[in-house]
Amino acid sequence: xxELLNKDVLxxxxxxxxxxxxxxxxxxxxxxxxLGEPDFPTPESIKEAAIDSLxxxxxRYSSAQGSLELREAICAFEKKTNRVDYSPEEVMITxxxxxxxxxxxxxxxNPGEEVIILQPAFPxxxxxxxxxxxxxxxxxxxxxxxxxxxxxLEAVITPxxxxxxxxxxxxxxxxxxxxxxxxxxxxxxxKHELFVISDEVYNQLVFTELPKPLSQYTDIKKYIITCQSxxxxxxxxxWRIGYLIADQEFIEEALKIHQYVLSCxxxxxxxxxxxxxxxxxxEMLDSYRLRRDYVYDRLRAMGVDVELPDGTFYIxxxxxxxGMTSYEFCKQLVLDQGVAxxxxxxxxxxxxxxxxxxxxxxVLEEAMDRxxxxxxxxxxxxEQ
Numbered sequence: 001x002x003e004l005l006n007k008d009v010l011x012x013x014x015x016x017x018x019x020x021x022x023x024x025x026x027x028x029x030x031x032x033x034x035l036g037e038p039d040f041p042t043p044e045s046i047k048e049a050a051i052d053s054l055x056x057x058x059x060r061y062s063s064a065q066g067s068l069e070l071r072e073a074i075c076a077f078e079k080k081t082n083r084v085d086y087s088p089e090e091v092m093i094t095x096x097x098x099x100x101x102x103x104x105x106x107x108x109x110n111p112g113e114e115v116i117i118l119q120p121a122f123p124x125x126x127x128x129x130x131x132x133x134x135x136x137x138x139x140x141x142x143x144x145x146x147x148x149x150x151x152x153l154e155a156v157i158t159p160x161x162x163x164x165x166x167x168x169x170x171x172x173x174x175x176x177x178x179x180x181x182x183x184x185x186x187x188x189x190x191k192h193e194l195f196v197i198s199d200e201v202y203n204q205l206v207f208t209e210l211p212k213p214l215s216q217y218t219d220i221k222k223y224i225i226t227c228q229s230x231x232x233x234x235x236x237x238x239w240r241i242g243y244l245i246a247d248q249e250f251i252e253e254a255l256k257i258h259q260y261v262l263s264c265x266x267x268x269x270x271x272x273x274x275x276x277x278x279x280x281x282x283e284m285l286d287s288y289r290l291r292r293d294y295v296y297d298r299l300r301a302m303g304v305d306v307e308l309p310d311g312t313f314y315i316x317x318x319x320x321x322x323g324m325t326s327y328e329f330c331k332q333l334v335l336d337q338g339v340a341x342x343x344x345x346x347x348x349x350x351x352x353x354x355x356x357x358x359x360x361x362x363v364l365e366e367a368m369d370r371x372x373x374x375x376x377x378x379x380x381x382x383e384q
Contacts, residue, residue, distance in 0.1 A: 031363055065251070092255060116165070118164075168203070172347045225244065299368075
């Protein structure tokens with residue numbers, strides 16, 4: 001059968017994160033710090049808005065671009081949170097940020113054109129670039145505190161470079177690109193006319209002050225493509241709704257892809273998203289901050305090298321001193337202690353493992369206790 005199928009599709013990988021999570025399930029792990037899914041229920045006001053919409057029989061097609069009311073609400077939200085002016089014509093409602101990123105790449109890329117990612121990076125980017133017949137070019141930021149320098153960026157730019165994807169705060173590190181890194185990208189956009197695909201799904205889950213976003217620079221605004229999701233900040237992972245913001249001409253072209261693939265996003269879910277934009281995520285954020293601090297302090301007490309995340313609900317400790325690959329480390333932790341983490345190799349960071357701390361505090365405490373026991377029995381690389 002496979003010889004009859006699209007060769008490009010055959011080259012794609014299924015999600016390694018989900019595959020490892022299933023490996024842990026199959027091997028009777030009991031504590032899962034694997035998936036990036038909030039442990040909160042969707043807030044009542046959002047659910048009530050969806051129910052009200054259904055009761056009003058809002059079940060017909062919406063505009064392919066998304067309802068005008070939601071797009072206007074998004075413009076008001078972006079003005080309030082990021083101090084950037086957009087018109088509804090610059091907004092397209094999508095099935096989560098994944099569709100937003102995929103549609104952006106499909107609109108941008110000609111075969112063989114290059115897209116830069118900053119590793120550690122969410123593995124979705126590489127697969128979507130490949131799916132859209134682009135070439136993924138990685139910059140390893142792990143030796144530069146997960147930040148970007150002019151030398152690092154200029155070293156990989158070629159005549160084929162079309163765009164750079166940034167994710168700040170980052171999955172899996174939790175680190176935000178600082179003002180200096182963003183300035184480097186700003187200058188490269190001006191110099192090389194690069195597009196920036198800014199994956200901002202975690203920018204409401206930030207524990208410190210956000211630097212000035214690139215979209216505030218009016219002289220490069222037409223090159224900035226913002227991809228956003230309701231999943232992480234509002235605990236709506238199963239609702240599948242997000243949005244794409246870009247120059248109006250770009251949106252007009254992206255809409256061709258969107259409407260033929262999806263027609264439109266569910267009407268009643270769009271109504272729920274309007275309510276979500278009025279919801280204050282502070283309670284969730286405060287809870288994530290407490291859990292971040294707890295995990296960070298426990299890891300440091302174990303002697304683990306780790307950076308304090310600026311945002312998200314992930315932390316990326318180094319396991320380099322133990323002389324194991326990240327897959328070996330995580331596999332052995334499942335088998336020995338029933339604790340599931342995610343190998344850093346899936347993010348092009350094999351010296352690290354990702355811990356997702358968006359789980360119940362009791363689960364975190366037990367998982368940290370078992371991890372500490374596991375580490376206490378591991379010889380360090382210099383001792384082997």
